[in-house]
Amino acid sequence: MNRQFLDIQDLACGYDRQMVLHHINFQAQKGEVVTIIGPNGSGKTTLLKTIPGLIHALEGYALLDQEDLSQMPAKLKAKRVAMVMQPMESIYMTVEEYVLLGRLPYFKTYQFIEDPSDIRAADKYLEYTGISHLKGESLSRISSGERQLATIAKALAQEPELLLMDEPTSHLDISHQAQILKLITDLKQQHDLTVVMVQHDLNLAGEYSDQVILLDKETQTLYKSGSPKEVITEAHIRAVYHTDVVVESNPHSGRPGVFLRKS
Template structure:
């Protein structure tokens, strides 16, 4: 899917100012000031329970701020009409709930909802978007199968196809490689890279693998206990000191032999033990 000529010239920059996100009385994200560059691929990384998925929910209006704001191109997303926001922003949540007895194609067709108008017929444009999304995610042969009968990896690719069919300028993915084997992880991340390169889509994704984040992202956001530990190009922010401070892992950070991007190499157990004793 390529960028349409009728799309206005927008930067698709997400930003937060003084953002607090809570679940009940528990503060998860506190006082966050952050700018996610438009027209780039951003990866959000950090230890478990540091607030990565919570932040993504806040950026997509699934979770209302307890304080502060979230803005898209300077406009508060909570003041934007829901359908208008859905035409600009697509989301793949971490654990999407599949409707009962729905086929893969029917699921992916749901991605076209923001583009529908009352009583408007299903169009050739809608079908083309669905067909392309199925093809790009390798799910064309699964289109008539029920989603609840698929493997975890197949189900994940079907949900990614729904997000692609929505055809938004801004795509947010919460751990898109979950349930996928290594080959399909790379396929998904290559697809994300292609969407950015071919049509300038802005992508924000939560990842666990630091090497994959550094390889595929233009911009890295590192969270620690709900606060910003670092942000910027991976080559500038990802080093051994940061990994030790945030993840409590002794490592070397070396150039990836394939891409030259930062590659985290944890020290072996004996080296870790020797370092701890020396310290």
């Protein structure tokens, strides 16, 4: 019944009639983590932004539960889909104020002050992401890893069913990377959250996703999609990234690990 919770059909995306990607098809079930990988400039972020309609799709549809996301009323969509973008540094508000903005979709028209339930939700996700102690700090004064966690807490405060994430682990040290990816795994297991994320690190993509989408810059379309093992192979990486690599299975998890081959 929950098959094809997210259904991307023949999506073509780009800016101002300049097509970046075409004929993108993939599906995701509830509680599935999908990772989009591909070389720089292959249109990963563009694809991610086209799913909720931030960028108008040139062709095709993104369906959530059979409903066209681009036709969904904005407020309803904000309750179902949240997106974690690269956080800006120049936002002058406290971490708590920032996370509370995630409750806006639940505000009634011209509601002025948050309900106690909104405060509780914000507290819950601040706790969940482990940044409750930063509540009163200014967003411009915390580290980039903490800021990344705050953007995730804000997205979770929207209590979405679909979470889109644009490179959630970029600029983070390995412990923060592990923390965020552990969080994503928890979310999908406990809340049946569907996650679509853009990831540069092939090892992290292989380790933490159920489905991997590999985009090719030259043909401007999906090169291969499937389980990490099917997609992250020496041949595919060579074809898309033009780089010689060795792919070996991680002895701990059995997932594919990518290593550079010295020429």
